[in-house]
Amino acid sequence: MFNPSKEQVRQFFTEAWRKHRHGQSLTPLEAQALDWMLQHPEYHADLEDPGAAQAEYAVEGGRTNPFLHLSMHLAITEQLSIDQPPGIRAAHERLLRRTGNPHEAAHEIMECLGQVVWESQRLGKPFSSEHYLDLLNRRATLL
Incomplete structure (x- = not known):
């Protein structure tokens, strides 16, 4: 099982962003990550700043960790692609119908994932x- 360090994750995102900015070819996983990076312009400066890749993003600082956020997007994308846990794809479809926006639906899933990881x-x-x-199912059925 692949278990990258915090530094490796941050390097992955900053390198994919650098390659995008220089018109270089991306791996399939980098291209998938780039799709999410492009949907988060508020993180672009962090992706270009070597200091941001070394920064600590404490909750008390009131700032979202862009690398964690993008990693969660990738994790959810993978979960949806293989329907793991079984039923996540169906819950995602219901969230899509409820929100009308794929990015918003992904953020709804992210809230649930974050809660379960935190509790664990x-x-x-x-x-x-x-x-x-x-x-997820409770969130997907909210009106």
Whole structure:
């Protein structure tokens, strides 16, 4: 299983952004990441700043970690592509119908993913796909 370090993740995004800016070829994963980077212009300066790639993004600072946010987009994209956990694709379809916007639907999923990861870390329990899917399904059926 691929388990990159924080530095490797940040290097992946900054390198993909650099290659995009210089018109160089991207790997399929870099191209997928670029799609999300382009949808987040508020992160472009961070992707070009070597200092931002080294920065700590504490919650108390009130600023979203652009590398974590983009990583979550990629994780969700992968989950949807293989329907893992089973049912995430159907929940995504319902979120798409409810929001009418693929990016907003992805952010709805991200909220659920973030909550389950946070709870897992805080409580020292394994990640619960069932809880994740339950949160997604509840969010997908909101009116």
